[in-house]
Amino acid sequence: MGRRKPAVIAALLAALALGAVPVALGQDPANGGLSPPSSATPSGDAINELYWFVFAICAVVFVAVEAALVLFIVRFRRRQTTPEEAEGPQIHGNTRLEIIWTIIPAVILVGIAVVVLARTSAVQATSGDRSNELVIRVEAHQFYWEYVYPEGQIAIDTLVLPAGRPVKLELTSFDVNHSWWVPELTGKRDAIPGKTNELRFRPVREGVFEGRCAELCGILHAVMPTTVEVVTQPEYTSWLALVSGQDEPGATQLRLGRETWDRVCAKCHGLAGEGDIGPPIAQNGTLVNEEALTRLLADGQDRPGFPGYMPPVGRGWPAFQVQALAAYIRSNERLAPPQQPPAEGEG
Numbered sequence: 183m184g185r186r187k188p189a190v191i192a193a194l195l196a197a198l199a200l201g202a203v204p205v206a207l208g209q210d211p212a213n214g215g216l217s218p219p220s221s222a223t224p225s226g227d228a229i230n231e232l233y234w235f236v237f238a239i240c241a242v243v244f245v246a247v248e249a250a251l252v253l254f255i256v257r258f259r260r261r262q263t264t265p266e267e268a269e270g271p272q273i274h275g276n277t278r279l280e281i282i283w284t285i286i287p288a289v290i291l292v293g294i295a296v297v298v299l300a301r302t303s304a305v306q307a308t309s310g311d312r313s314n315e316l317v318i319r320v321e322a323h324q325f326y327w328e329y330v331y332p333e334g335q336i337a338i339d340t341l342v343l344p345a346g347r348p349v350k351l352e353l354t355s356f357d358v359n360h361s362w363w364v365p366e367l368t369g370k371r372d373a374i375p376g377k378t379n380e381l382r383f384r385p386v387r388e389g390v391f392e393g394r395c396a397e398l399c400g401i402l403h404a405v406m407p408t409t410v411e412v413v414t415q416p417e418y419t420s421w422l423a424l425v426s427g428q429d430e431p432g433a434t435q436l437r438l439g440r441e442t443w444d445r446v447c448a449k450c451h452g453l454a455g456e457g458d459i460g461p462p463i464a465q466n467g468t469l470v471n472e473e474a475l476t477r478l479l480a481d482g483q484d485r486p487g488f489p490g491y492m493p494p495v496g497r498g499w500p501a502f503q504v505q506a507l508a509a510y511i512r513s514n515e516r517l518a519p520p521q522q523p524p525a526e527g528e529g
């Protein structure tokens with residue numbers, strides 16, 4: 183065996199490790215690498231700090247252990263002069279060494295626990311003044327997010343928030359477990375049927391932040407994204423005005439109906455109701471029969487013989503949302519059943 187081999191292997195390993203560094207540090211823009219996304223909230227800052235704190239400790243431990251490993255492999259390898267079947271020295275027990283390698287990890291773990299506990303209230307944004315908190319109900323469904331604002335306005339999949347104001351999300355689910363996660367804002371929180379979980383944060387910079395459902399929740403789990411748009415306070419006020427009045431016939435109602443169709447029904451039935459995971463339903467009579475529609479949306483449907491089933495996608499909706507959906511469908515000539523021609527001599 184050539185004497186050069188270990189040196190060649192070591193050089194190869196070093197080259198590999200060096201090559202991985204830029205990827206790991208996220209210099210490739212398409213890849214966050216080892217670094218978490220830059221945060222837009224103090225909670226996110228606290229999470230990132232904890233991340234780098236634990237990462238640094240792990241890096242030191244990793245380098246120390248790997249260095250010792252490589253050192254021992256080289257230092258204690260079998261020499262050419264040593265017969266293959268020779269036994270090494272038989273050592274049993276070294277109290278001092280064992281105490282050291284028990285105490286050091288214990289101290290490290292206690293240190294991490296203390297720092298994490300000390301930062302928990304910053305991560306959860308539970309300290310500070312809460313009087314100005316914007317409370318938003320987050321109702322998770324297969325397969326969309328319904329956001330309900332304090333005065334009852336509804337937004338689907340896209341949450342609009344004013345910069346600078348503390349937010350409390352009250353998360354629940356109407357079918358299975360989901361999990362709300364927008365990494366640039368804060369950690370994830372589960373939405374569980376029959377339970378209300380809270381998630382607090384304070385967005386400090388404007389921007390568009392993408393998130394998703396982080397709990398495998400069924401066939402369309404992968405298309406259950408969410409977007410948070412953080413805007414200035416005046417922009418927020420005018421957006422809120424734009425979506426107020428969803429419960430009265432008019433443009434705002436149609437807007438809600440359209441949003442509901444596009445972001446709820448269309449995910450399964452197609453934008454034109456042409457059918458996809460669900461059957462084609464364009465011009466289906468149920469769509470404009472509010473009573474039948476309400477029942478279908480609250481109960482779901484599972485006909486024997488038809489592959490798949492429709493979840494109760496409208497469970498928990500206020501009546502005005504069903505009305506808005508029906509109004510939008512009636513206004514859309516591809517979706518609405520053809521009207522009966524007016525009787526002769528009318529008008």
Ligand SMILES: [Cu+2]
Pocket residue numbers: 323325359360361395396397398399403406
């Ligand atoms: Cu989900």
